[in-house]
Amino acid sequence: MSENAPAPIDRLLEIMARLRDPDGGCPWDLEQSYATIAPHTIEEAYEVAEAIHEQDMEELKSELGDLMFQVVFYAQMAREEGHFDFNDVITAISDKMISRHPHVFGSKDIESADAQVVAWEETKAEERRQKAENNNHETVSALDGVAITLPALTRAVKLQNRAARVGFDWPDIEPVFDKIHEELDELKEEVKQDGGPARVAEEYGDLMFVMANLGRHLNLEPETVLRQANHKFTRRFKGVESKLRARGKTPSESSLQEMDNLWDQVKKEET
Numbered sequence: 001m002s003e004n005a006p007a008p009i010d011r012l013l014e015i016m017a018r019l020r021d022p023d024g025g026c027p028w029d030l031e032q033s034y035a036t037i038a039p040h041t042i043e044e045a046y047e048v049a050e051a052i053h054e055q056d057m058e059e060l061k062s063e064l065g066d067l068m069f070q071v072v073f074y075a076q077m078a079r080e081e082g083h084f085d086f087n088d089v090i091t092a093i094s095d096k097m098i099s100r101h102p103h104v105f106g107s108k109d110i111e112s113a114d115a116q117v118v119a120w121e122e123t124k125a126e127e128r129r130q131k132a133e134n135n136n137h138e139t140v141s142a143l144d145g146v147a148i149t150l151p152a153l154t155r156a157v158k159l160q161n162r163a164a165r166v167g168f169d170w171p172d173i174e175p176v177f178d179k180i181h182e183e184l185d186e187l188k189e190e191v192k193q194d195g196g197p198a199r200v201a202e203e204y205g206d207l208m209f210v211m212a213n214l215g216r217h218l219n220l221e222p223e224t225v226l227r228q229a230n231h232k233f234t235r236r237f238k239g240v241e242s243k244l245r246a247r248g249k250t251p252s253e254s255s256l257q258e259m260d261n262l263w264d265q266v267k268k269e270e271t
Contacts, residue, residue: 041070156212183207239266
């Protein structure tokens with residue numbers, strides 16, 4: 001980078017401002033709003049996760065850039081409306097990180113990662129309490145601040161973790177298994193009795209929720225584990241398709257028994 005060239009982040013901010021310039025900017029970028037950009041942000045975050053899963057560092061670099069561009073896009077729109085700008089965003093997160101790490105930037109002693117998690121949550125709880133007071137909210141729930149737009153499995157675990165921190169949790173894993181059996185039996189009963197789509201959906205949701213709780217008690221992240229299961233299913237099904245092609249067939253031309261046998265072969269070859 002030459003001495004007169006702008007810093008990379010300044011260059012990106014200038015590019016974003018040019019794209020949103022009513023005089024000669026990009027028509028698509030000019031039409032966007034916070035709401036229309038939000039789905040793209042979620043998509044970019046998942047693409048970052050995919051690059052990490054694939055251990056593709058070159059792709060990760062690219063996807064992180066795409067995700068950063070989302071932040072710059074929001075900040076540009078906010079600057080245009082007089083709310084804040086990119087520097088305000090950076091200042092806010094810097095102040096927050098310093099506040100939440102008093103053992104690093106202050107005099108507080110925290111000896112382990114587990115203790116840091118506890119301290120982090122205590123700090124966030126206090127921030128939520130202060131926010132509620134500032135907004136004249138009379139009550140503060142332990143569940144406040146868990147975004148409703150999170151993936152459902154991820155939000156389920158976060159809600160359960162919040163409840164657990166105030167004592168609403170099973171002491172060990174055995175009652176979780178009991179609850180799974182209970183919810184499964186209730187789902188079976190609704191299906192058997194033809195309780196209707198709404199009742200079946202409700203019981204299925206209860207089962208999914210307690211399965212997320214099981215993952216939490218096993219120290220597993222349900223969203224990550226399910227993503228891995230999806231990846232495994234995709235790999236094995238493609239293996240079945242490959243073996244069928246070798247026979248000159250497609251899945252739709254094959255019986256379930258034939259495909260199930262090939263599935264077992266693929267599994268055996270993997271192990």
